[in-house]
Amino acid sequence: MSGSAGGPAGGPGGATPGVRVRALPVGAEALLLETGSAAEVAALHCELLRRRDAGELGGVRDIVPAARTVLLDGVADPRALAARIARWRVAPSAVAQGPLVTVPVRYDGPDLAEVARLWEVPEEEVPGIIGATEFRVAFCGFAPGFGYLTGLPPRLHVPRRATPRTAVPAGSLALAGEYAGVYPRSSPGGWQLIGTTRAVLWDPAREPEALFAPGVRVRFAREAP
Template structure:
């Protein structure tokens, strides 16, 4: 659908298809097939493509694309060292019917991918956990969650880049700098990035 005079918002059937479509748009832009596309912004089930000379033509063309299944990047995985010391670790263990050690092993054994970013600069929504491990948000959000907090909510994992209110279930902490305005790019985690958590020793 049109999203202004030079942009199109493409809706996907689910999050995995949205990620695959985002990867395909990025690939085609890099190959010079899309002209002067200024920005490609994925979300939970949509991809916004902005800076189009002819949005209607693009919208009609994208419907004919054969979008390949999402594949993991051959290189470039970001590793985040985590201390599994979060205040909600025991609650998540109870939900998953595991020990806290097994929760840590599950999180570190999962290949995550940044589906999209939002909420705060540098905050990536990470997919990869199986559907049966989705966890509810906290009934009462915290007024302040410390930076570096590793949280779970619904089907996603994420890391708070700075102190902020939040209702995710916090299972651990990392010292990795998620957002640095003096770095290029400023965000450590960007859409399409593969992420693995490792347990701090």
């Protein structure tokens, strides 16, 4: 992005030597920032929040991270902001420590044995591996209250089920690809189910409504049977 939206950024004059950003105007008042990885999205999201809090982003209303993008809504001049972002230096590891949420889990999921097989560990070791992992909500979507959690190393990534279930119970802790997640309500789904929680992920009467929000750190604590 050499001073205008739509071009690549990175290296000399770019967003950082490590984080590369491509800015695309979306309508008259939005800007879509594309990066190459979930880690880069996390760093860019934190930098955007910091700069908005410092009053550097003008009237930007919403900053919405996704798997490889961050959407800015309420941008008065998308091209001008794209040019400014091109001059930023954002370290790929510059991710602020968000609040920590501990979620109790019963490891009673129907795919627990399959996940253990894929990990090549005894089934009884799965709760300890999950419990020792600090997850981070990378972004939200799919259903109100559903957070896509990163933190598992690549060797523990598992595929989606070949045949999705027509109904996954609310509160199911599940894995798919690089992500973990908890279903906030009953819905179809193809993730591997390893446990359940009684935690309420989405409550419109609560402030905030969602238990998980981008940047929140999550620990899963094993609940006694």
